[in-house]
Amino acid sequence: MKKINQNYLKSVSAIADIYSAAMSLSNYQTNNKNHFEKTHNLFQGIRIKRNILILFSILVSVVFLYSCGGGGGNSSPSPTAQGGIVAPPPPTSDAPSFETNEYLNQYGLGLINSSAAYARGATGQGMLIGVTDSGLDTTHKEFSMSKVASGSYLSYSNYTPTTDDKRHGTVVAAIAAGLKDDEGIHGVAYDSKVFFVAIQLSSPPPDYDPIDLGDETGAGAPDYSVIDNFFDELFDMFKSNGVGIVNNSYGWSGNINDYNEVQLRNAFPKTIAAMAQAGVLDYDKTIFVWSAGNAGSYADEGADYSSPEVIPGMAYLISELQGTTAAVVSVDENGVISDFSNRCGVSKDYCIAAPGEDIRIAYVTSLYDSGIFESTEACVADNSCYATGSGTSFAAPHVSGGLALLYQFFDAQLGNTEILQRLFTTANKSEIYADSDIYGQGLMDLGAATSAVGQTSIATINSLKQFTFPTSSTSISFLGRIIGDGISKNLDRRFIVIDELGAPFYRNLASTSVNALPSLEQLTYRYTNPSLRVKEIDREISTNTFMTVGIKTLNFGENNFSPSLWAKDEEKLDYFALKKYLSNSSYYFIGQGINPSLFFGKDSTRRNIHNFFGRSENSLSPFLNFANDGTFFGGGKSISNGSSFSGAFFTGKHPDLLYFPRHNPTNSGLVFEYNKKMENKDISFQTGVLKESSAMLGSSFTGAYGSLSDALTYFSGIDTSFNVRDVHFQGSYFYGVTNTDLKKTGLIKDVSNLSSSAFNLGFYTNRVFNEGDRFGFRISQPLRLEKGNISLSLPVRRTVYREVLFDSFVSDLEPSGRQIDVEFIYSTPLKNGTIKSRFGVSKDQGNVSRKDLQPFFETTWEFLVF
DSSP states (O other): EEEEOOOHHHHHHHHHHHHHHHHTTTTTTSSSHHHHHHHHOOOOBBBOTTTHHHHHHHHHGGGOOEEESOSSSHHHHOOOOOOOOOOOOOOTTTTTSSSOOHHHHHHHHHHHHHHHHHHOOOTTTTTTTEEESOOTTTTTTTTGGGBBBBBBBSSSBBBBOHHHHHOOOOOHHHHOOOOOSSSSSOOOTTOOEEEEEEEEOOOOOSSSOOOOOOOSSSOOOOOOOOHHHHHHHHHHHHHTTOOOEEEEEOSSBBBBBGGGGHHHHHHHHHHHHHHTTSSSOGGOOEEEEEEEEOOOGGGGGTTSEEEEESTTTGGGTTGGGGTTEEEEEOTTTTSOOOTTTTOOGEEEEEEEEOOSSSSEEEEESSSOOTTTOOOOOOHHTTTEEEEOOOHHHHHHHHHHHHHHHHHHTTOSOOOOOOHHHHHHHTOSGGGGGGGGHHTOBBBOOOOHSSSSSSOOOOEEESSSSSSSEEEGGOOEEOOOOEEETGGGGGGTOOEEEETTTTTTTEGGGGGEEOOOOOOOOHHHHHHOGGGGGEEEEEEEEEETTEEEEEEEOOTTOOTTTTOOOOOSSSSOEEEEEEEEEEEEEEEEEEEEESHHHHHHSSSHHHHHHHHHHGGGGGGSSSSGGGGGGEEEEEEEEEEEEEEEEEEEEEEOOOOOGGTTGOOOOOEEEEEEEEEEEEEEEEEEEEEEEEEEETTTTEEEEGGGGGEEEOOOEEEEEEEEEEEEETTTEEEEEEEEEEEEEEEEESSSEOOOOEEEEEEEEEEEHHHHHHHHEEEEEEEEEEEEOOOEEEEEEEEEETTTBBBBEEEEEEESOOHHHHHHHHEEEEEEEEEEEEEEEEEEEEEEEGOOSSSSSSEEEEEEEEEOOO
């Protein structure tokens, strides 16, 4: 790898950047209307007018600016390696795929954390970066004509750049937008294009010679009106063609500290007005990126480099330029300020640091001019040479390329000034970068710039100023057993959240959802953990008074010295219920820790079912499961022989929401039952109302979604059973209608009334093969949402006007499948214990349509050790 001689850079590459940043981002006419609208702010294509050539011909002779590509801290002219590509060590095995050899060959990309931006999809695709310089060589490996926008001026009648002229411009363009082709290096915004305008530029003086702006009043200054008119017309052309960024790697010598506002306004009134862009809204203002200067190279001459040079530092004195300009200082490979670089100083608020020292650069050669390489070197023949170079000229295109990445990443949703301010705010300000006098806003960090800053919020109206809700407090939960994929089938929809700087970031609805569908692990734990087994005990504690308790213990007791794989629950009492007969025909009952289903229907039959399936199947009505862990009281009365009427008030929570306390409100309700007993037959009619606090069938939402008022579910059902000899048959069907009402609208604008149903058919018998065994069969459908829809309005985009755009739609909540469970249960005594088995299949488990049946099988053997 060869290093470019310091003096060479200072003298040759000078003025090239005057137009590279400024001109090449003019407006590009495209036939794709959508593309044109999308990119109308920061980076548009170019409609270069024909008079640009005339303008160049007249004015180029009066431009005496010099570039900031030279003056590097390392002045060694001797080569350090062969002139071709120097391959770095291969990346480690865990290196991300976008940190290729090309990426690693240009350390600047890593120093500004470009790979994090690439990983999030930022590549500069569709963006256009303008470069005006002394020339561009499209035959170098880092470029091709496909990378150069149509209408670029690589040469014209009075100026045909030589190989030497093309070097600096090719370096700058390659840093910003060089090809990504698995060889050499690639640019920051490697998928972007370059609009290039070549102009003839003069060389800088060998000694530090500050520009003369006259005395404190500006009197005695040379006449800069021609240059001022030139910049006025040049910048106006950019603005009129929709150019949003102008990279300027050039300037006059002279520290901004040595001048005042009057001098600047006297010398460059039109230039200032052109950059100030009065009357243009902030989102559409052109951003000017300036290299801060290399005055540190002249420190031995007493040059002041504590602040940027006069042009890049101008915003310090000219208030209307603040917010649209950035000065860029250079750091080395370790992120430390380069010796040659100016510091941010008084312009710290409008200044940022980027890599600019010993940068690997694309070095142009030809058969007639091999430059610092020997003409016989292989890279000269195919124009594939690389060298290292230093200067704030090379720091500036890192920033210009970074702005292109951000604009593409945010999909034209941020205005131009927002993009620049975001780059400033997200720069690394830790450790040495906290010294703003040197590093200004800090070291540019594209990873941070493409990440959400602070807490994100969700907008519910089209303004970012009000009615936004923290993303962390926004969620929607649903009982997967009931709704299935009725909600989750929409969870792949994208919406935007807004960070504290107002930038949009896309999320899926799934990121805000909680599916309270028990996992396989949770179900296994629930059914196999002995500490969760409940033994139900009935006792008559006094005359006409009966108590039922559920004890957390093994069926045959639990000894203190027996081994256990589970932590023991200190609370052994799981639930209790009390039933008191007031007369032969009336009674009352109360309970805690269970729902009132103990006292509805045919008690003894249901308790047998409980022994087969476990407590979760104990409820006659599936709607009573919404108060499974609660409190109740009620009573009953016999109406006639074989007929009775009973009712109860209950409160409680649904067990599937146990682990989601934020979405597990206390429910309450009333249930009534008419029961008719006939010979070998029993029929019950049940009706009731369930009141859910800010929920509907176990589903709820908070934050930006809005909130529900109390929902009322009116349910009814029938349960019948009959005996044929020793076989007991049982069946039930329940149906409910849920009336919903929104307490507060948000992303959810409306929820319709919901209907749901469940059924259960089966038979059970004893003494199949021996006196103590039992056998059962059941086919059932758990509670399922049958009908309902939800109206949502999701924020999907924001505009440069800081308005939020919404996508409104109505979603059908009916799940795609219908869960049907078929199972067989068998239990039999075994020596010192009992063995129980259950097996079956489930169709569309969780009410989600599935191709295959899901079989299940469980066998438990409980026995006494002592």
